[in-house]
Amino acid sequence: MLKELINEFYSSKEKDKEKVAFYISDAGKCPRAVWFSLKNYPKKPITARVMRIFEHGDYTHMRIMGALFSLGLVKAVEIQIPDNEFIHGRADAIITLDNEPAILEIKSINSFKFKNTKPEKDHVLQLQLYLHYFKLKKGVLIYENKDNQELKEYVIHYDEKLVNELLTGFKGIKKHADENKPPIIPEDLEEWRCNYCVYLDSCKKIEDERGK
Numbered sequence: 483m484l485k486e487l488i489n490e491f492y493s494s495k496e497k498d499k500e501k502v503a504f505y506i507s508d509a510g511k512c513p514r515a516v517w518f519s520l521k522n523y524p525k526k527p528i529t530a531r532v533m534r535i536f537e538h539g540d541y542t543h544m545r546i547m548g549a550l551f552s553l554g555l556v557k558a559v560e561i562q563i564p565d566n567e568f569i570h571g572r573a574d575a576i577i578t579l580d581n582e583p584a585i586l587e588i589k590s591i592n593s594f595k596f597k598n599t600k601p602e603k604d605h606v607l608q609l610q611l612y613l614h615y616f617k618l619k620k621g622v623l624i625y626e627n628k629d630n631q632e633l634k635e636y637v638i639h640y641d642e643k644l645v646n647e648l649l650t651g652f653k654g655i656k657k658h659a660d661e662n663k664p665p666i667i668p669e670d671l672e673e674w675r676c677n678y679c680v681y682l683d684s685c686k687k688i689e690d691e692r693g694k
């Protein structure tokens with residue numbers, strides 16, 4: 483009974499690997515960068531320093547989750563989003579908040595970003611997708627300042643319109659991937675995204691060819 487269902491789950495995951503898939507973390511990113519990723523373009527390698535930053539983020543998760551477990555607020559951790567058309571992802575946790583289930587996302591950020599009075603756009607978009615796929619109405623973004631371990635939190639409510647816009651955006655990128663045409667660069671794309679982009683060289687090449 484359960485054995486068959488579990489086997490089926492793993493077989494479908496294996497089939498999924500062959501499909502074109504987006505990840506929750508693609509929400510908010512430059513559409514052309516997401517397109518490069520779908521098309522398996524070569525990336526600038528991640529440096530050891532950046533790997534250590536990621537690892538530091540993992541420790542932050544473990545510490546905060548440990549505290550929430552001790553408080554008896556955690557219902558589930560590291561949960562894959564239910565099978566769907568084309569998006570994959572894993573939520574940090576589902577917790578109980580005011581007697582209701584809520585998605586929890588934990589992020590560690592620097593002091594400069596910590597001073598902002600609003601959550602980061604990409605984080606809100608990611609959380610919205612989790613709310614959509616888990617069919618929950620509320621989520622919490624916890625930020626830890628990686629320089630002094632101060633905490634800050636934002637409660638985010640499900641916004642159906644925003645999610646529909648996001649899913650339409652993903653469908654547009656998928657269409658570009660199927661047609662093998664890179665999407666145009668959005669006019670309002672923030673400059674910092676290009677500064678940190680792992681596909682910068684490929685992107686410049688496309689722009690140079692277009693300019694000829």
Ligand code: SF4
Nearest residue numbers: 512515675676679685
């Ligand atoms: S370099 Fe800039 S425009 Fe090009 S893919 Fe990267 S983020 Fe997008």
